[in-house]
Amino acid sequence: MTSLLLRNVRPYGGANSDLLIRDGRIAGIGRFEADPGMPVEDGKGAIAIPGLIDAHTHLDKTTWGMPWHENNRRAVLRERIDFERDNRIAIGIDPHRQSMRHTIGLAAHGATHIRSHVDIDPVHKLALVDGIMETREKLKGIIDIEIVAFPQSGLMVMPGTLELLDEALSQGCEVLGGIDPCGIDRDPKGQLDALFALALKHQKPIDIHLHEAGDLGAFTMELMFERIRANGMQGKVAISHAFALGMNDYLRVGQLIEQIAELDVAILTTGAPSATVPSIMRLKQAGVRVGAGCDGIRDTWGPWGQPDMLDRARVVGMKNGLRSDIELAHVLHVVSQGGADVMRIEGYGLAEGCNADLTLLTGETLAHAVVDVAPRPLVIKGGRVTARDGQATVEMP
Template identity: 35%
Template sequence: MADAITTVDPDRAEPAELAGDPARDGLVVAPALVDAHIHPDKSSWGGRWMSRRAAASLPELIAGDLATQLAETRGVEERAFALLDAARANGTLGLRAHVDVSSELGLRNVEGVRAAAERLAPDLTVQIVAFPQFGLLTNPGTLDVMAAALVSGADLVGGIDPLGLEGDVDAHLDAVFGLALRSSRDLDIHLHDGGEPGLAQIREIAARTVAAGMQGRVTVSHAFALADASAPSLRDTLDRVAEAGLWITTCALGDDPVPDLALLEAHGVQLAAGSDGVRDSWSPFGTGSMVDRAHLLAYRTGARTDAELERCYRISSIEGARLIGAADLADWSGSTHPARLEFRGESLAQIVVDRPAPVRVIRDDRVLHRR
């Protein structure tokens, strides 16, 4: 990506190549950002401050999340629109939104996020995952709601911790792969389980992906087990992930495990980045800016060189665009590309470190936002 990023003179209408020299008071032109993993239906963005209680486990967080959503006085569309609009202003033009579906919530979250996304089209490309946050096997009726969601605005089938939360790897994967195949949809599975149990589930997902002929169409979100450098089966698992064309998404959140980017790259693993929850019951953090997320990913992985910093930007932009199939965002052709961001600064590496907002956000050569 280093050769593709151009510094330009802000006083000229067309980008000015500067022969690789740092721009003085110039701009850096870069690919549009993509949030490959976000939960806009849970966000309190644009509303009052939300105080959060301590939670000792994932089930506690999930139970608190459901209670918070049921008590929310602002509608899903209003809250999701506020967050998506903020993301657009910060240069995010593609998103994969994981949206809760369950017997308790029905289709309301999917319909609300889809309505918000339609208000921002064609500026934003938004994919919606029908996500069984509150369980699929353990919450009877949810699979039927997921199927209905695919007719009511969802694009992908979701899954969650087949072992850690559902307690039955085969039954959970049978259900989500079955629904994905029947509906001809892609699949994105949350997997928080770590260690060898987590790696074993990733290998099983990879094997099922190949058996179903779904190479390149299945994502494992979080995949914390891939960050365990001491696990004996890690490298074999990474090879199987690459062979199956699985995508991995990471969010570099708090104390969550983050994989070794160089190791995944060496094994040919496809990786994209996302925000996860933004100002929801799980976390008070998140800004709607993928520049911030690229910065966090760089910080958490010890990035130091320009190339390492630029890789974090690429994972937060072009790689995410490839994941969601947004060709106009993925096929970066340089500083005159129809979808681009302009930042004030000297280099892309500096942008990742300093985290500025873009001065112009452009898609289809239309200026969507300027500062």
């Protein structure tokens, strides 16, 4: 059991304190002397926040650490999906090695929890999930990984996928994924009925990628709301991206958010700069659980992204047009506590009794740390130091 005295930090940018960590948990916040033999770290006055959470990413896709992947292919969604599925292994995107790189990158930058979608299709079956599970096992104690069984190539248009999802949930995937029931699957009723039935069978939550924008995405959301009500899945469903909530129709968006709040649907945003994205301030006002994620990082889809949730906080903040210190502090909330709310992480936080999962930020205030994509001198998971100055203690393969 890991114990540690972390001196001289400012929890949430507040008063300077020590954090006493015993058996992997925060035993006290105040002024303490180390127990005999207890290791001591000096936080040097840095801000302390609970560990950052990447609540929407794709650990199986990245080319991070590989040579630059040149991409001048057509920007057509279906073609990108098919290209990736058919070429990922030839390109060298080994799911275990690449997810190690991606995960260690996130940990080095202060993340302590990840929710990753992992592709499942008839070509790769559960091989990609296996690779991520191997990574999860190897990085136990450094970062927690939750796996979403994700039918990236579609469900209705890709026979055999439903059975594979069923198997994946039996084998330890915690969440059932879905994707654009209209846009990709061309059969929203078919996909959603199948997904909700499977989720009920396994008693697992759902997290659906919904890139569908405007009225199309709003329609799909309504189909989801109907099934949440019919199946008593309140509090068990998340919508990733939810670009429809960024459409320029205040009242229509308001109606959707009202139902999202009522059915306790969670929203996961990446702050996609070129898309219409949900307003995190409006969702906050409505009391909706909101997390954020880096999404894909340098994959065959596109080049953007860093394995760094503070860089993502900046992207989300800029895209949302946030400027005030109060708003910027909320962005930091979304990439930490917000993710924990979505993933329902027990013992998350920076209070006595919480898991000692935290990161230090070199900055004057929470807002300053977001704007600065602040250096992270120390990351701690379960009371153990897992990264220093942007370098994880575990080596990247």
